[in-house]
Amino acid sequence: MAREARYARVRRIVGLTRRLTAAPGRLYSLAELAEETGAARSTVSEDVALIDEVLREAGLGAVETVTGAAGGVRWLDTVSRERARELTQALIVELSDPGRLIPGGFLYMTDVIFSPFWAERIGALFATRFLPLGPDMVLTMETKGIPLALATARAMGLPLAVARRESRVTEGPSMSVNVVTSSGRIGAMSLPRRAIPTGSRVLIVDDFMKGGSTLRGLEDLCRELGARAVGCAALCETLAPQQQRPLDYLALLRLEAVDDASRIVGLSPAESFIRYLEEARSDA
């Protein structure tokens, strides 16, 4: 290979790596990538195979090939079981800091929940876990669910819908349901009609799971809009949801107890997360 050609290849591969990894889940046809880089399709195909190999080995995601007429390649920020375990461990260390204790037995988690750094990593994990279900929407409840849900939707290349406590005149026809929260209050949850297309397969993402009233409300909203909740991902649970129907569920952390007096935070990996780590899957 001439020096010039080698140089051209390195440059092409930098551009391809950046393009693919900037848009997780987005399908690029080889023709499209060939045109953008000015190289032959066979050349681009070789480059993409190399990128895939390097990223997989380094645990930095993977390039998936989709066959068929509408096929192409797409990058997925796949998180290995090992990286998933490390991430959850790092979250436990971060959140178990006694400086996070709030009088009344609460744990300050707001900074982590709104952090782009943590949201991106957790979102990639949720995407890896739930991509096999083939969802075509992500749904959450305002407010604290939004960063995680947005990061998950980004990692899957999907749109996001956000249920709110009130319907807005600016959003047109909307569906509302009522839920009884774990503290016994009745609350409304509302979603614009056009936020979820009929027939959608919906992945629900939330920050906290406390008995599952929000989850039930979001499932109701999906059903009333002719869509179906296929899975639910949460950062932290105090109580895993009791489901009548089978719903694929994952929480990373379980918050057992926060004790003001002893300054102890009882935070551990959730049961559903341990099961996930133990499954021997091919994407590990």
Add this chain to the structure above:
Amino acid sequence: MAREARYARVRRIVGLTRRLTAAPGRLYSLAELAEETGAARSTVSEDVALIDEVLREAGLGAVETVTGAAGGVRWLDTVSRERARELTQALIVELSDPGRLIPGGFLYMTDVIFSPFWAERIGALFATRFLPLGPDMVLTMETKGIPLALATARAMGLPLAVARRESRVTEGPSMSVNVVTSSGRIGAMSLPRRAIPTGSRVLIVDDFMKGGSTLRGLEDLCRELGARAVGCAALCETLAPQQQRPLDYLALLRLEAVDDASRIVGLSPAESFIRYLEEARSDA
């Protein structure tokens, strides 16, 4: 160069490109990157220079070198003036669809505001525009401001704080201010004490600017917590804020009128955005 060495270089560059671009704003020391890739610092330095050159030329961001003892390199998703213009134009096309008209003279924008696709692109533009101000926090008001603010914070490598309508017992001591909204209602805005460290330089990000009462509330919250708002970015304005103090301000779009009867959406680039395009800056 031997074939093996050439191959090793391509592989190293794929990994470096992915690592750098996955964490915008994060400073990597050359020693750190050398250790991760198993190459010499001088080699990594050459690789990074090449990555920077390719990305800049393709308008896919830039690698910045920070000198000094705590120095290193960091990738920034820099948006050129040309890409900024194209993005705003694409937003106008997307949002001017008459199918978005809602009875009462409203425009349905919720899907765009919650879209990871648009949020990421707009966030990168805001980051490019406001990075020179050296903010160390991004702040928004729940709910619709969150996706844009999160994407902006991600692109700058900064943490995010979210003001809420009520303070929460789970978040410890909090600061509240009252604002009079453009519709004449009095509303509260609240922020946990620990969400914004004293002395912070804060970039405010919101979806919509209508006279600026939310902006004033957020500025008040900053001041009461011993921090300072240094800039404000919004997706869309109906009225640019009237500022007593100088605050660096950018909105992308101006919504003039939404007319039910004629099915016309009056959407154009905001004045502050046109000024931004016209400034001849070195980062263009």
